[in-house]
Amino acid sequence: MNDAAAFSPALRRLHFLVAILVTVQLVIGLTMGHDTPNLFLSHQLIGLGIAALVLLHWLWLFAGERGQLAHLLPFGGEARRAVFADIAGLTRGRVPEGGPRAGLPALVHGLGLLALTAVAALGTGIYVLIRLHLSRSELAETLGDVHSFFAWVLIVYWCGHVLLAVLHEARGDRVIGRMFRLGSGSPGASSVRD
Ligand code: HEM
Numbered sequence: 512m513n514d515a516a517a518f519s520p521a522l523r524r525l526h527f528l529v530a531i532l533v534t535v536q537l538v539i540g541l542t543m544g545h546d547t548p549n550l551f552l553s554h555q556l557i558g559l560g561i562a563a564l565v566l567l568h569w570l571w572l573f574a575g576e577r578g579q580l581a582h583l584l585p586f587g588g589e590a591r592r593a594v595f596a597d598i599a600g601l602t603r604g605r606v607p608e609g610g611p612r613a614g615l616p617a618l619v620h621g622l623g624l625l626a627l628t629a630v631a632a633l634g635t636g637i638y639v640l641i642r643l644h645l646s647r648s649e650l651a652e653t654l655g656d657v658h659s660f661f662a663w664v665l666i667v668y669w670c671g672h673v674l675l676a677v678l679h680e681a682r683g684d685r686v687i688g689r690m691f692r693l694g695s696g697s698p699g700a701s702s703v704r705d
């Protein structure tokens with residue numbers, strides 16, 4: 512990926528916050544229990560913050576970031592063809608390029624974002640039930656189970672996503688440096704939408 516194919520500064524900042532908060536949140540979710548009410552309270556507050564960021568991300572994708580939504584959810588011809596081309600390339604040992612382009616990496620990122628959306632929406636639902644004093648209801652129980660299921664999908668995504676980013680970095684594609692550069696970009700670097 513070259514500098515001309517960098518993610519926009521706004522998307523990089525949003526991703527930075529999501530990456531840090533979700534990583535912390537997954538650790539809290541896996542360590543909290545009945546005897547750790549403070550951890551559960553942190554889980555609720557951080558979770559609501561993440562839910563707001565996820566909502567912002569979707570609004571951004573629908574209203575702002577040109578073409579990026581079709582990359583993440585490739586229903587259309589062009590984007591779908593790019594996914595199949597990447598898969599065909601992989602079978603011949605060619606690693607798909609990253610960055611804001613349609614293709615297999617973008618599809619996997621889209622699925623990760625969908626998993627996070629499900630976890631955040633279900634967590635928010637549980638929070639509302641707690642506020643309504645319905646946390647011991649059958650509905651809360653079911654939401655908790657589905658929340659845990661998608662949290663595990665997200666954990667699998669997290670592991671694969673970070674591993675692939677590190678492998679890309681190791682082969683010299685500076686994906687991590689580019690995604691986590693929080694300024695407006697180096698001179699000459701253009702983005703999808705600054
Ligand atoms: C579970 C938390 C995370 C989620 C939901 C997430 C989601 C995403 C999404 C949706 C994209 C594509 C952006 C777009 O096309 O709109 C992306 C790209 C990226 N993420 Fe994450 N991310 C997470 C955590 C992380 C972490 C912890 C790292 C640290 C290595 C990381 C590294 C990257 C990199 C390097 C890219 C750019 C890949 C490329 O150039 O194709 N992410 N992430």
Ligand code: HEM
Nearest residue numbers: 536537540555558559561631634635637638655656659662
């Ligand atoms: C939005 C980001 C969130 C993430 C990434 C997340 C992640 C997790 C994880 C990893 C677990 C442990 C799953 C397991 O051990 O099987 C968990 C459990 C749980 N989370 Fe969240 N969570 C989020 C938001 C929330 C919110 C806002 C609430 C509101 C109350 C919440 C309530 C719960 C509850 C009640 C459990 C225990 C579920 C059970 O064991 O049945 N979560 N979460």
